[in-house]
Amino acid sequence: SGKTVLANFLTESSDITEYNPTQGVRILEFENPQVTSNNKGTECEIELWDCGGDPKFESCWPALMKDSHGVVIVFNADIPSHRKEIEMWYSCFVQQQFLQNTQCLLIAHHKPGSGSDKENPALAPPLNKLKLVHSNLEDGPEEIRMEFIKYLRSIINSVSESRDQEEMSIIT
Numbered sequence: 001s002g003k004t005v006l007a008n009f010l011t012e013s014s015d016i017t018e019y020n021p022t023q024g025v026r027i028l029e030f031e032n033p034q035v036t037s038n039n040k041g042t043e044c045e046i047e048l049w050d051c052g053g054d055p056k057f058e059s060c061w062p063a064l065m066k067d068s069h070g071v072v073i074v075f076n077a078d079i080p081s082h083r084k085e086i087e088m089w090y091s092c093f094v095q096q097q098f099l100q101n102t103q104c105l106l107i108a109h110h111k112p113g114s115g116s117d118k119e120n121p122a123l124a125p126p127l128n129k130l131k132l133v134h135s136n137l138e139d140g141p142e143e144i145r146m147e148f149i150k151y152l153r154s155i156i157n158s159v160s161e162s163r164d165q166e167e168m169s170i171i172t
Helices: 003-010 055-065 080-095 141-171
Strands: 025-036 043-051 071-076 104-109 131-135
Touching: 003 025, 003 043, 003 104, 003 141, 025 055, 025 141, 043 055, 055 080, 071 080, 080 104, 104 141, 131 141
Parallel strands: 071 104, 104 131
Antiparallel strands: 025 043
16 A cells, blocks of 8 residues: 555655565654644654554554554555455554544555545545545655644644643642
């Protein structure tokens, strides 16, 4: 579906544009000056775990999910079977981890040359309630980068608020 190429682009990690299946997981650590901790101006170090989509890695998924604060589900909008697969990913990585829908971003990725059909695909509930963005790195790549930054900001704010509440409960 292009998760690795998209992850490299979003984290400004490399210019690799070849589509090769990820074996297991790649962990990309990065900072973005536009994403700070609760408006305190402190840059956050972010880990993006690029998970291989092959079911043979399913035994690794619990380790990948542990302590995650958000999930980005990327699918190839041009392949109808991917719409069914993302239901399984959503169930495993979002619902079973008790994450909120606001902690999930759905990206309909369009590979180069596939055209850029930005029409929203028909998705089953509860996927149709998630924030859905389209990405095409040939046509308007900055649009997906800005959507990703907005998503990261919401995750950072959520984590920061949760931490503040936890600290207040200890104090009182």
